[in-house]
Amino acid sequence: MRTKLKYFLPLLFINNLFGFDLLIDTGHTPKKNGATSSTCIKEYEYNKSLTYSILDILKDENSLNITLSSKNESQEISFEQRYESSKNKDLFFSIHHDSVQEQFIKYNEKPCPQTDYAKGFSIFVSKKNVDFEKSLIYAKIFAQELINSGLTPSLHHNENIKGENRELVDEKLGIYYFDNLKVLRNANSPAILFEAGVIVNPEDEKFVQTKEFKNIVANALKRLKD
Secondary structure: OHHHHOOOOOHHHHHHHHOEEEEEEEOOOOOOOOOEOOOOOEHHHHHHHHHHHHHHHOOOOOOEEEEEOOOOOOOOOOHHHHHHHOOOOOEEEEEEEEOOOHHHOEEOOOOOEEOOOOOOEEEEEOOOOOOHHHHHHHHHHHHHHHHHOOOOEOOHHHOOOOOOOOOEEEOOOOEEEOOOOHHHHOOOOOEEEEEEEEOOOHHHHHHHOOHHHHHHHHHHHHHHHO
16 A cells, blocks of 8 residues: 555645646737726736736746746637647646726716726636536635735626626635636636736726735745645
8 A cells, every 4th residue: 555655645745845837818809908097008918917916926936837828929829729828737827907888987087987986806617628617726825915905896797786796715715616717617727817006096907017916926836736
Protein backbone atom coordinates (compact mmCIF):
# COMPACT_ATOMS: atom_id res chain seq x y z
CA MET A 1 0.00 0.00 0.00
CA ARG A 2 2.79 2.40 0.87
CA THR A 3 4.45 1.93 -2.53
CA LYS A 4 1.22 2.80 -4.34
CA LEU A 5 0.60 5.98 -2.33
CA LYS A 6 3.71 7.70 -3.60
CA TYR A 7 2.16 7.71 -7.10
CA PHE A 8 -1.04 9.37 -5.90
CA LEU A 9 -0.63 13.14 -5.73
CA PRO A 10 -3.61 15.35 -4.86
CA LEU A 11 -4.39 18.05 -7.42
CA LEU A 12 -3.34 20.93 -5.20
CA PHE A 13 0.01 19.31 -4.48
CA ILE A 14 0.60 18.90 -8.21
CA ASN A 15 -0.20 22.58 -8.74
CA ASN A 16 2.30 23.56 -6.05
CA LEU A 17 4.95 21.26 -7.48
CA PHE A 18 4.73 22.24 -11.14
CA GLY A 19 3.14 25.70 -10.92
CA PHE A 20 -0.38 26.94 -11.42
CA ASP A 21 -1.09 27.87 -15.06
CA LEU A 22 -3.30 30.96 -15.06
CA LEU A 23 -4.54 32.43 -18.32
CA ILE A 24 -5.68 36.05 -18.02
CA ASP A 25 -8.17 37.11 -20.65
CA THR A 26 -8.58 40.88 -21.11
CA GLY A 27 -12.27 41.26 -21.83
CA HIS A 28 -13.39 42.94 -25.07
CA THR A 29 -11.11 44.47 -27.71
CA PRO A 30 -9.97 47.96 -28.78
CA LYS A 31 -12.90 48.22 -31.24
CA LYS A 32 -15.51 46.20 -29.33
CA ASN A 33 -14.64 47.98 -26.14
CA GLY A 34 -17.51 47.24 -23.76
CA ALA A 35 -19.24 49.56 -21.31
CA THR A 36 -18.59 53.29 -20.95
CA SER A 37 -17.57 54.60 -17.52
CA SER A 38 -18.85 57.60 -15.57
CA THR A 39 -15.95 59.62 -17.04
CA CYS A 40 -16.56 58.35 -20.59
CA ILE A 41 -13.61 55.92 -20.55
CA LYS A 42 -14.20 52.62 -22.33
CA GLU A 43 -14.25 49.41 -20.32
CA TYR A 44 -11.48 47.82 -22.38
CA GLU A 45 -9.01 50.38 -21.02
CA TYR A 46 -9.81 49.33 -17.45
CA ASN A 47 -9.69 45.63 -18.34
CA LYS A 48 -6.27 46.10 -19.91
CA SER A 49 -4.98 48.18 -16.99
CA LEU A 50 -5.98 45.52 -14.44
CA THR A 51 -4.45 42.75 -16.56
CA TYR A 52 -1.04 44.40 -16.71
CA SER A 53 -1.17 45.47 -13.06
CA ILE A 54 -1.73 41.85 -12.05
CA LEU A 55 1.19 40.78 -14.23
CA ASP A 56 3.45 43.33 -12.59
CA ILE A 57 2.36 42.57 -9.02
CA LEU A 58 2.75 38.79 -9.45
CA LYS A 59 5.88 38.80 -11.63
CA ASP A 60 8.01 37.22 -8.89
CA GLU A 61 5.53 34.42 -8.06
CA ASN A 62 7.52 31.50 -9.43
CA SER A 63 4.80 28.91 -8.82
CA LEU A 64 2.18 30.97 -10.69
CA ASN A 65 2.61 30.79 -14.46
CA ILE A 66 0.65 33.63 -16.06
CA THR A 67 -0.04 33.95 -19.77
CA LEU A 68 -2.38 36.27 -21.67
CA SER A 69 -5.03 35.33 -24.20
CA SER A 70 -3.86 38.30 -26.28
CA LYS A 71 -0.19 39.25 -26.53
CA ASN A 72 -0.94 42.43 -28.47
CA GLU A 73 -3.13 45.04 -26.79
CA SER A 74 -4.18 46.47 -30.17
CA GLN A 75 -5.29 43.05 -31.44
CA GLU A 76 -8.94 42.28 -32.28
CA ILE A 77 -8.89 38.84 -30.68
CA SER A 78 -11.74 36.46 -31.50
CA PHE A 79 -13.64 34.16 -29.15
CA GLU A 80 -12.07 31.19 -30.95
CA GLN A 81 -8.57 32.52 -30.21
CA ARG A 82 -9.50 32.91 -26.54
CA TYR A 83 -10.76 29.30 -26.39
CA GLU A 84 -7.63 28.01 -28.12
CA SER A 85 -5.34 29.80 -25.67
CA SER A 86 -7.17 28.22 -22.71
CA LYS A 87 -6.06 24.67 -23.54
CA ASN A 88 -4.05 22.94 -20.81
CA LYS A 89 -4.53 25.81 -18.35
CA ASP A 90 -5.55 25.46 -14.72
CA LEU A 91 -7.84 28.48 -14.98
CA PHE A 92 -9.14 30.86 -17.63
CA PHE A 93 -9.71 34.19 -15.84
CA SER A 94 -11.61 36.79 -17.87
CA ILE A 95 -11.39 40.40 -16.67
CA HIS A 96 -14.28 42.82 -17.16
CA HIS A 97 -15.75 45.95 -15.58
CA ASP A 98 -19.46 46.30 -15.03
CA SER A 99 -22.42 48.53 -15.81
CA VAL A 100 -26.16 48.57 -15.00
CA GLN A 101 -29.36 48.55 -17.04
CA GLU A 102 -30.17 51.75 -18.93
CA GLN A 103 -33.15 52.71 -16.73
CA PHE A 104 -30.79 53.19 -13.77
CA ILE A 105 -28.40 55.52 -15.62
CA LYS A 106 -28.35 59.31 -15.80
CA TYR A 107 -26.07 61.32 -18.07
CA ASN A 108 -23.91 64.26 -17.05
CA GLU A 109 -23.06 67.26 -19.20
CA LYS A 110 -20.34 65.50 -21.28
CA PRO A 111 -22.53 63.25 -21.51
CA CYS A 112 -21.20 60.26 -19.56
CA PRO A 113 -23.38 57.55 -17.96
CA GLN A 114 -23.59 57.66 -14.17
CA THR A 115 -25.40 55.79 -11.42
CA ASP A 116 -25.33 55.13 -7.70
CA TYR A 117 -27.64 52.15 -8.18
CA ALA A 118 -24.96 49.46 -7.81
CA LYS A 119 -21.31 48.99 -6.97
CA GLY A 120 -18.95 46.14 -6.18
CA PHE A 121 -17.66 43.03 -7.91
CA SER A 122 -19.47 40.09 -9.52
CA ILE A 123 -18.20 36.65 -10.55
CA PHE A 124 -19.76 34.35 -13.17
CA VAL A 125 -19.41 30.62 -13.85
CA SER A 126 -21.06 28.36 -16.43
CA LYS A 127 -22.46 24.90 -15.72
CA LYS A 128 -21.72 24.14 -19.40
CA ASN A 129 -17.99 24.67 -18.91
CA VAL A 130 -15.74 21.68 -19.52
CA ASP A 131 -14.89 21.57 -15.79
CA PHE A 132 -17.67 23.42 -13.99
CA GLU A 133 -16.92 21.89 -10.59
CA LYS A 134 -13.37 23.17 -10.58
CA SER A 135 -14.48 26.54 -11.97
CA LEU A 136 -16.80 26.93 -9.00
CA ILE A 137 -14.11 25.92 -6.51
CA TYR A 138 -11.74 28.56 -7.87
CA ALA A 139 -14.53 31.15 -7.99
CA LYS A 140 -15.31 30.59 -4.31
CA ILE A 141 -11.67 30.78 -3.23
CA PHE A 142 -11.15 33.97 -5.22
CA ALA A 143 -14.36 35.64 -4.02
CA GLN A 144 -13.68 34.81 -0.39
CA GLU A 145 -10.23 36.35 -0.61
CA LEU A 146 -11.71 39.55 -2.07
CA ILE A 147 -14.23 39.73 0.78
CA ASN A 148 -11.57 39.01 3.39
CA SER A 149 -9.73 42.05 2.01
CA GLY A 150 -12.76 44.29 2.43
CA LEU A 151 -14.42 44.18 -0.99
CA THR A 152 -18.19 43.83 -1.38
CA PRO A 153 -20.08 41.93 -4.09
CA SER A 154 -22.88 43.50 -6.09
CA LEU A 155 -26.19 41.63 -6.25
CA HIS A 156 -27.82 43.67 -9.00
CA HIS A 157 -27.50 40.91 -11.60
CA ASN A 158 -29.95 38.80 -9.58
CA GLU A 159 -32.78 41.32 -9.83
CA ASN A 160 -35.99 40.37 -11.61
CA ILE A 161 -35.64 42.83 -14.49
CA LYS A 162 -34.96 42.46 -18.20
CA GLY A 163 -31.28 41.87 -18.90
CA GLU A 164 -30.55 40.49 -15.43
CA ASN A 165 -32.30 37.59 -13.62
CA ARG A 166 -29.00 35.78 -13.09
CA GLU A 167 -29.17 32.95 -10.60
CA LEU A 168 -26.93 33.41 -7.58
CA VAL A 169 -24.69 30.52 -6.66
CA ASP A 170 -23.74 32.20 -3.41
CA GLU A 171 -25.16 35.55 -2.33
CA LYS A 172 -22.42 36.20 0.23
CA LEU A 173 -19.70 35.64 -2.38
CA GLY A 174 -21.37 37.40 -5.33
CA ILE A 175 -21.07 34.38 -7.63
CA TYR A 176 -23.64 33.84 -10.39
CA TYR A 177 -24.49 31.17 -12.93
CA PHE A 178 -24.32 32.39 -16.54
CA ASP A 179 -24.48 29.13 -18.44
CA ASN A 180 -24.56 30.43 -22.01
CA LEU A 181 -21.89 33.10 -21.68
CA LYS A 182 -19.66 32.17 -24.62
CA VAL A 183 -16.30 32.82 -23.06
CA LEU A 184 -17.10 30.55 -20.08
CA ARG A 185 -19.13 27.88 -21.86
CA ASN A 186 -16.55 27.25 -24.59
CA ALA A 187 -13.29 27.65 -22.69
CA ASN A 188 -11.10 24.55 -22.76
CA SER A 189 -10.32 24.78 -19.06
CA PRO A 190 -12.01 25.79 -15.81
CA ALA A 191 -13.14 29.39 -16.29
CA ILE A 192 -14.50 32.35 -14.34
CA LEU A 193 -15.48 35.84 -15.46
CA PHE A 194 -14.71 38.67 -13.05
CA GLU A 195 -16.60 41.97 -13.15
CA ALA A 196 -14.16 44.02 -11.12
CA GLY A 197 -16.42 46.97 -10.35
CA VAL A 198 -19.33 49.05 -11.62
CA ILE A 199 -17.56 51.74 -13.61
CA VAL A 200 -20.71 53.79 -14.25
CA ASN A 201 -20.67 54.41 -10.52
CA PRO A 202 -18.17 57.28 -9.96
CA GLU A 203 -17.07 55.93 -6.58
CA ASP A 204 -16.44 52.45 -7.94
CA GLU A 205 -14.70 53.81 -11.02
CA LYS A 206 -12.19 55.67 -8.84
CA PHE A 207 -11.62 52.66 -6.61
CA VAL A 208 -10.84 50.15 -9.38
CA GLN A 209 -8.02 52.44 -10.53
CA THR A 210 -6.25 52.40 -7.16
CA LYS A 211 -3.15 50.41 -6.29
CA GLU A 212 -5.01 49.09 -3.24
CA PHE A 213 -7.71 47.50 -5.37
CA LYS A 214 -5.29 45.99 -7.87
CA ASN A 215 -3.19 44.50 -5.08
CA ILE A 216 -6.28 42.92 -3.55
CA VAL A 217 -7.22 41.27 -6.85
CA ALA A 218 -3.69 40.05 -7.55
CA ASN A 219 -3.27 38.62 -4.05
CA ALA A 220 -6.63 36.85 -4.31
CA LEU A 221 -5.45 35.19 -7.54
CA LYS A 222 -2.23 34.20 -5.83
CA ARG A 223 -4.22 32.12 -3.33
CA LEU A 224 -5.50 29.85 -6.11
CA LYS A 225 -2.13 28.13 -6.31
CA ASP A 226 -2.01 27.32 -2.58
